Amino acid sequence: MLFFLDQHGCAKNQVDGELLIGILNAKGWTRTDIPDEAALIIINSCGFIESAKQESLEAVITARTAYPNARVLLAGCLSERYPEELSETLLEADAFFGNGDLSRFPELLEQMFPAEGTPTARPVLCPPICGVPSGERPELLSFPGSAYVKITEGCDNYCSFCAIPLIRGPLRSRTISDIADECESLVLRGVWEINLIGQDLGSFGLDGGISVPFGEKSPLAQLLARISTLSGDFRIRLLYIHPDNFPRDILPVMVADPRLLPYFDIPFQSGDTTVIHRMNRKGNPEDYLRLVEDIRGAFVESPYGKAVLRSTFLLGFPGETEKSFKKTVSFLTKLRCLWSGAFIWSREEGTASESFGRGASKKTAQKRLDALLEIQRTITPEELSFFVGQHLEVLVEELIPLSDEDRATAERTKMPPTQLALARAWFQAPDVDGSVVLQFDETTRDNRGKPLEPGSVVTAKILNVNGVDVEAVVL
Ligand code: SF4
Numbered sequence: 001m002l003f004f005l006d007q008h009g010c011a012k013n014q015v016d017g018e019l020l021i022g023i024l025n026a027k028g029w030t031r032t033d034i035p036d037e038a039a040l041i042i043i044n045s046c047g048f049i050e051s052a053k054q055e056s057l058e059a060v061i062t063a064r065t066a067y068p069n070a071r072v073l074l075a076g077c078l079s080e081r082y083p084e085e086l087s088e089t090l091l092e093a094d095a096f097f098g099n100g101d102l103s104r105f106p107e108l109l110e111q112m113f114p115a116e117g118t119p120t121a122r123p124v125l126c127p128p129i130c131g132v133p134s135g136e137r138p139e140l141l142s143f144p145g146s147a148y149v150k151i152t153e154g155c156d157n158y159c160s161f162c163a164i165p166l167i168r169g170p171l172r173s174r175t176i177s178d179i180a181d182e183c184e185s186l187v188l189r190g191v192w193e194i195n196l197i198g199q200d201l202g203s204f205g206l207d208g209g210i211s212v213p214f215g216e217k218s219p220l221a222q223l224l225a226r227i228s229t230l231s232g233d234f235r236i237r238l239l240y241i242h243p244d245n246f247p248r249d250i251l252p253v254m255v256a257d258p259r260l261l262p263y264f265d266i267p268f269q270s271g272d273t274t275v276i277h278r279m280n281r282k283g284n285p286e287d288y289l290r291l292v293e294d295i296r297g298a299f300v301e302s303p304y305g306k307a308v309l310r311s312t313f314l315l316g317f318p319g320e321t322e323k324s325f326k327k328t329v330s331f332l333t334k335l336r337c338l339w340s341g342a343f344i345w346s347r348e349e350g351t352a353s354e355s356f357g358r359g360a361s362k363k364t365a366q367k368r369l370d371a372l373l374e375i376q377r378t379i380t381p382e383e384l385s386f387f388v389g390q391h392l393e394v395l396v397e398e399l400i401p402l403s404d405e406d407r408a409t410a411e412r413t414k415m416p417p418t419q420l421a422l423a424r425a426w427f428q429a430p431d432v433d434g435s436v437v438l439q440f441d442e443t444t445r446d447n448r449g450k451p452l453e454p455g456s457v458v459t460a461k462i463l464n465v466n467g468v469d470v471e472a473v474v475l
Pocket residue numbers: 155156157158159162163164165199200242
């Protein structure tokens with residue numbers, strides 16, 4: 001039978017989607033990209049903030065209307081967070097599955113599509129939270145050559161604005177050997193870029209799963225040291241480390257192995273100590289700037305010549321005044337991270353900030369968000385100019401089809417047409433950062449000697465900066 005997977009939310013939820021594909025394949029189901037031919041449509045939802053919830057709800061209603069013959073299943077964080085309410089109110093969905101324990105999914109499948117007998121009417125299965133979902137991922141939903149590896153699930157930080165601990169539960173870490181084995185098998189499958197993910201990589205192993213004898217390396221440093229013993233040509237990127245839990249002892253491990261990319265995604269959220277502490281975070285902008293100084297200092301002599309940063313800011317939080325916003329602006333200006341994003345606080349039930357007073361008005365919060373993104377839009381191209389002239393390996397994501405005009409010019413000039421592709425260099429994470437716009441022609445070969453295709457790795461010269469992208473030519 002055929003199923004269609006409509007994926008929403010973050011990379012952690014994408015891994016869950018890939019695991020669901022593995023479970024369904026093992027049960028003889030096949031994924032289709034054509035929802036019309038699917039017997040089952042899975043909305044793997046996001047329940048993080050208001051706008052994301054709305055998007056997932058609309059996806060269910062749209063699927064119900066457009067594909068009356070299919071069974072529509074709401075899975076993911078929205079289903080995990082509101083199973084009772086939604087099973088009573090979201091009549092467009094035929095079933096609900098929480099993400100506490102994906103290994104129980106076959107039970108719900110059997111209720112929906114019983115081998116014999118009649119299907120259960122609108123089954124709801126939200127298993128108790130346990131372990132970190134892992135297992136077969138026969139299909140990776142990232143661009144070829146890239147994959148996410150989830151090393152933890154859940155979170156114990158309880159930032160006062162965040163509902164994730166309420167959805168994903170307490171922190172759980174996988175074992176170092178389990179993660180290293182998965183990385184090894186992905187590399188053997190031809191994956192070149194592995195992005196390690198979790199709610200907070202800095203908390204990896206702090207749930208007691210990994211022993212840290214006194215003076216020993218932090219669990220994350222132990223993990224990176226273990227991955228560093230793997231053979232092969234691959235790259236490791238760390239996504240999302242809480243600034244208060246940044247284990248500095250990972251830096252020398254990373255400097256020692258250039259396959260561990262000096263790319264750090266550290267969401268500082270605010271540049272005002274009072275607001276940071278109201279977010280139930282311990283740090284302050286001065287400490288954070290010192291952390292960034294240490295990170296940058298560690299990579300000046302490395303083959304990369306620098307470390308790059310991505311950060312995230314939350315605006316309109318209760319207690320954020322015009323004065324504290326100005327501090328966030330000055331913090332961002334000093335930080336000079338290569339990439340940053342921002343979002344507006346929404347009152348999430350069950351979080352500590354639900355009972356905080358009013359946040360900034362929508363208009364003010366939006367004005368502050370626009371101002372912060374405008375500052376980042378000036379910083380990014382300036383920081384990108386560091387790479388102009390460098391020869392770097394880039395991962396090809398998409399080939400841009402030739403236009404008829406290009407073909408006509410090639411015909412007329414008898415010269416192979418210049419082709420374009422979208423690729424990423426080490427300083428660009430998937431889905432969130434700018435791209436490398438790559439020039440090549442039909443004679444170009446990738447680092448394996450093959451014609452370019454998504455997943456190819458090539459060495460390219462960075463020619464110039466174009467907004468948040470860089471332009472390059474394959475060498
Ligand atoms: S670190 Fe804070 S913001 Fe991130 S998932 Fe945990 S509670 Fe949420």
